[in-house]
Amino acid sequence: MIAPYHLEREQKSAQLLDKLNDLTNWHIENCSEYKAMLEKSGALQQASSLEEVPYLPVQLFKLLDLKSISQEEVVKVLTSSGTTGQQVSKIYLDKETSVSQTKTLVEVMKPLLGSKRLPMIILDTKSVLKDRTSFSARGAGILGFSNFGRKHFYALNDDMSLDVEGLQAYLKEFAGQKILLFGFTFMIWQYVYKEAVAQGLEIDFGDSILIHGGGWKKLKDEEVDSLTFNRLLHQQLGIREVHNYYGMVEQVGSIFVECSMGHLHTPSYADVIIRNPITFEPVSYGEQGLIQVLSELPKSYPGHSLLTEDLGTIHGEDDCPCGWKGKYFSVAGRIPKAELRGCSDTFQGGTK
Template sequence: MTNPTNLTYCAEFDSLFQHQVFGLPALEKRAALMPVFNALHQHHLACSQTYARLTHGQPLSFRTPDELPYLAVRLFKHYSLSSVPDNEVFRVLQSSGTTSQSPAKVLLDKATSARQSKALVKIMQNFLGKQRLPMLIIDSPSVVKNKALSARAAGIQGMAFFGRQPVYALNEDMSLNSVAIEAFQRQYHAGPVLVFGFTFMVWEYFVRALQIAKQRLSMTNATLIHSGGWKTLVDKQVDNPSFKQKVSEVLGIERVHNFYGMAEQVGTVFVECEHGFLHAPSLAEILIRCPYTLKLQKMGQSGLVQVLSSIPSSYPGYSLLTEDLGRILGEDDCLCGRKGKYFEILGRLPKTELRGCSDTMGAG
């Protein structure tokens, strides 16, 4: 905390945080963001030997976001990247780590964790309003009881800021808790409510499950927020428009916002607006790079998504090259009125199969 680079960063972050979260047009945004990113760069340079090695030979400050160094997001699966002493690590966030893959580990100190919450609140309020809403969580209560903090649990805890008296819609075995759902509807049918869940779970265990049970809800006052990626739904040939259509048909919910965000950058999420585009808030930036050369793509060209967040000081992950493919659709001129870049996610890089001599034949 007493680290001078950290103090500089905190001051820069606080002044960035004063701005409206979707109010900064391009040049102003850059002017507000770059001091924060440069401060983060210098902070991690001073506090993380790993970061210093990764940015060996690079300057101390940069003029534009695209000049900043970036880390391959997969490094978080292989290494514990930290910019704080071990005793300041307050919690370790683990990404779900599908199947056999090792999960990503993100080390959080109190300050970073607090900023994550602050940022999430600020961004989400722009879509949900300031009032805390009755909240229906499309998951089972057991997910947050687990001691190791999974990204799923962290996501739910993060969103719980916006809800009061959360109700879990699923039982432990992922079946519909019809009693809880009915009670929730009965109690709150008059006012606005928040429904939150992971995209796949909302689809499979809520929308589809209701459909199979031949049930329909009419949650016309609800806003559905969902996240977690489309991979499994793409396999089932469900895209965002067909998802929304079914949600409207089965749940009666018209206000649906997907958001894109990394477990490695909790807090700065990219929320889908009323026109269906993901938006970069003032606290974060998005860039698209050519998958073949890693050079910056022009607007409209698809490529690898690089995400930059003003939040992480406890681990050197403020600038990450993801394995997602996306495309920037415009800047400052979305019909929803929000400033900043708006974009879409097009999928993930295909899995590369690792084949080497040493994993050839296995046991005889």
């Protein structure tokens, strides 16, 4: 597998385009709904650039069961996070897609975590993993990232209270060693940080590296941005190094990790395009728009090119001071609901 952040623009675009065109053809042949949507939108021809690869709005996975494999080949079903009563996306994985996603996640995280498994604290509750065939976004994230750790400890009890005694004992056992922390942004904020403040707990996670993602909307409502989050976690919990990531269950395994400069990066097997929310035309670097995510991983379902509901900005490509190649970008949050309704109306019946 190619090192995740070594390919420059021309080489990466050519390789990724070939793989995405192959996937488009595969899904046309194996998913009748996908074929019908592409026929309706006139997007059946081979794409000659990444911008031309036909995309599906991510909302479609909430409305349709889209898969390019038989029901017998399904080994895992992932569901997106959603509040009670909301429709959730259902993503069907076969063994091949599941294995390739796990392998790729390992490669993408190596520059930050190395190849040695670290003692690992999961800032969540174990009950999220009860059903091993059907996972929520949280469960899928925990399962994927737990491959980087050993001696896993879940910091929250089933009632979401902090297991302070267990946590202190674990930190004592591994004092002086680098510890991997993983969790979802909002959960960490609500049930770990706020709880530690409320109880006046003095916890020092020591030489720790925290990987977290998801749930920024609730923090933005409290006017907490990434820098504030990192500073307060360091202050209250002694967490030394923090890396956010951007990803979604609809393209699980395709995650965009924050580098040492605080930018999200596209690895060699995935990319992002930013589109105007009204015209859906690609916009220039530095302009905000809807994020389209591309990935060579989804083979069991047509999720290789998706238009998300998130707003973002590409800041540059191949020249981030951190040394990683690829586009680097930031995410501003979810598109306002009124605009989103307009966006989904435009997409009645499918792709661009």
